[in-house]
Amino acid sequence: MSQNPSNDAGRRKPLHFNAFVMNTSSHIHHGQWRRPDAGQTEFNDVNTWIDLAQKLEAAKFDAMFFADVSGLYGDADADFDVYVNEGLQIPSNDPTVLLGALAVKTKHIGLATTSNVVQNHPFNFARQLSTLDHISGGRIAWNIVTGVQDNGARNYGLDALTDHAERYRWADEYVDVTFKLWEGSWDEGALLKDKENGRFSDPSRIHKIYHEGPRYRVEGPHLPSPSPQRTPLLFQAGSSASGRAFAARNAEAVFIIAPSPAVARELIADTRRLAVEAGRRPEDIKFFPGLSFIIGDTEEEARAKAKYYDEYVSVDGYLAHAAIVDKTGRVYPPDTPLAAVDTNTMKGFTEWVSKHITDREPVVADLAYLQAQNSRVVGTPEQIADKLEEWQDAGVDGINVINWVIPGSFEEFADKVLPVLRERGLAQTEYAEGTLRRKLFGSDHLNERHPAAAYRGAFAAGPQSWVEADALRAGVTSTA
Numbered sequence: 001m002s003q004n005p006s007n008d009a010g011r012r013k014p015l016h017f018n019a020f021v022m023n024t025s026s027h028i029h030h031g032q033w034r035r036p037d038a039g040q041t042e043f044n045d046v047n048t049w050i051d052l053a054q055k056l057e058a059a060k061f062d063a064m065f066f067a068d069v070s071g072l073y074g075d076a077d078a079d080f081d082v083y084v085n086e087g088l089q090i091p092s093n094d095p096t097v098l099l100g101a102l103a104v105k106t107k108h109i110g111l112a113t114t115s116n117v118v119q120n121h122p123f124n125f126a127r128q129l130s131t132l133d134h135i136s137g138g139r140i141a142w143n144i145v146t147g148v149q150d151n152g153a154r155n156y157g158l159d160a161l162t163d164h165a166e167r168y169r170w171a172d173e174y175v176d177v178t179f180k181l182w183e184g185s186w187d188e189g190a191l192l193k194d195k196e197n198g199r200f201s202d203p204s205r206i207h208k209i210y211h212e213g214p215r216y217r218v219e220g221p222h223l224p225s226p227s228p229q230r231t232p233l234l235f236q237a238g239s240s241a242s243g244r245a246f247a248a249r250n251a252e253a254v255f256i257i258a259p260s261p262a263v264a265r266e267l268i269a270d271t272r273r274l275a276v277e278a279g280r281r282p283e284d285i286k287f288f289p290g291l292s293f294i295i296g297d298t299e300e301e302a303r304a305k306a307k308y309y310d311e312y313v314s315v316d317g318y319l320a321h322a323a324i325v326d327k328t329g330r331v332y333p334p335d336t337p338l339a340a341v342d343t344n345t346m347k348g349f350t351e352w353v354s355k356h357i358t359d360r361e362p363v364v365a366d367l368a369y370l371q372a373q374n375s376r377v378v379g380t381p382e383q384i385a386d387k388l389e390e391w392q393d394a395g396v397d398g399i400n401v402i403n404w405v406i407p408g409s410f411e412e413f414a415d416k417v418l419p420v421l422r423e424r425g426l427a428q429t430e431y432a433e434g435t436l437r438r439k440l441f442g443s444d445h446l447n448e449r450h451p452a453a454a455y456r457g458a459f460a461a462g463p464q465s466w467v468e469a470d471a472l473r474a475g476v477t478s479t480a
């Protein structure tokens with residue numbers, strides 16, 4: 001679908017801006033934590049995050065987006081010295097827990113956490129996010145990830161990272177359980193708080209879900225009552241064929257790393273096409289590339305700053321982060337041609353990079369190069385605004401702003417770039433009222449085209465015991 005980024009008056013539509021962060025010292029731009037102005041070394045201190053969240057809210061960022069991992073990157077059995085030396089996502093703290101603190105210290109900004117299907121049982125996870133959605137007044141988003149680390153899988157009792165296609169089947173069942181709990185278990189009006197008649201809730205409007213699948217058996221009901229959004233806003237970040245199909249069915253926002261607006265355009269068009277095939281509309285999914293900015297009042301100043309940032313670059317760090325392992329968990333050397341890579345990890349990212357480097361043989365080190373160089377925009381606020389217009393013309397709806405240092409990168413972006421973007425209509429000046437989903441899509445709840453909506457009101461007429469549930473499933477199986 002072609003996007004029309006301008007409104008009737010010819011002004012640009014605002015892009016959404018997320019601050020992309022991680023509860024650790026070295027997230028994306030490795031080595032920068034050594035800079036004197038880098039505050040991310042103090043990530044254990046909750047005030048680092050509260051201060052940042054409040055600054056971002058004052059600047060009208062749409063959301064704070066926390067990445068997360070379940071273990072270490074790299075070779076499954078090699079030493080992990082490089083990660084520890086670099087502070088590369090170890091030590092790191094749980095973002096979902098942190099959101100509880102940020103929720104009470106902010107009022108408007110969206111709060112997105114990343115959680116891998118391996119790390120938490122869906123019943124417990126659904127309860128945690130409902131609780132956070134209550135605490136925050138409906139500002140929670142979930143970045144659904146399936147994990148990319150062997151070590152992350154081994155931390156949860158598996159021998160190795162689950163096969164790529166199977167990970168997405170796992171994610172399908174995982175989200176299915178959460179959708180049943182969030183959307184179907186409690187009907188509207190079930191919560192009474194009727195002091196006179198002594199009825200807290202209405203049992204006829206609260207349902208067990210009797211979910212049974214290959215990995216999970218969950219009876220329900222959901223323990224929390226419905227939170228403002230019920231289902232949190234759903235982010236996703238995979239871009240392989242299975243990843244795009246999963247996003248097309250389930251995601252409301254997709255985080256992409258694209259080497260150029262042209263590649264983003266292709267990826268977006270394809271995912272939107274798949275969304276339509278899945279019964280949704282192209283505009284039901286918003287796309288966010290990750291970009292970082294080096295901002296100068298003049299071009300010379302911006303270039304000089306880039307040189308200074310480069311002095312702190314850790315090549316070892318970028319290579320270690322981009323390390324791609326084969327299916328037995330062994331790291332490919334950086335000069336391995338991408339055509340020779342057979343991986344279970346970042347399949348989509350690897351495929352899209354190989355497809356779009358056409359002037360030479362793409363190699364594993366190009367993945368590190370892309371993170372380090374291609375995602376950065378160096379220039380004056382006006383030049384940055386021009387670049388963002390190019391991304392918007394390619395169909396993106398917002399930007400995940402990747403930081404070099406905390407809080408400086410976001411302060412600079414807020415002070416220097418956002419005013420120029422606002423003049424062009426490219427950034428919001430005020431928050432819209434209501435939940436995060438209402439701010440982005442105009443309604444508190446998932447729209448009726450989303451698969452989770454099918455569970456609304458579905459369980460009153462459904463099975464009322466495991467015996468009935470099993471019989472129903474057996475019937476469905478035998479007629480299938």
Ligand SMILES: Cc1cc2nc3c(=O)[nH]c(=O)nc-3n(C[C@H](O)[C@H](O)[C@H](O)COP(=O)(O)O)c2cc1C
Pocket residue numbers: 066067068069070114116144145146147148236237238239240241242243244255256257290345346347348349
């Ligand atoms: C931009 C981007 C950000 C991601 N962030 C995370 C993350 O924070 N935690 C995580 O476990 N995986 C993360 N991933 C991994 C994806 O969720 C996914 O598991 C991976 O890309 C493999 O899926 P694919 O082959 O479909 O792309 C990210 C991937 C991309 C492209």
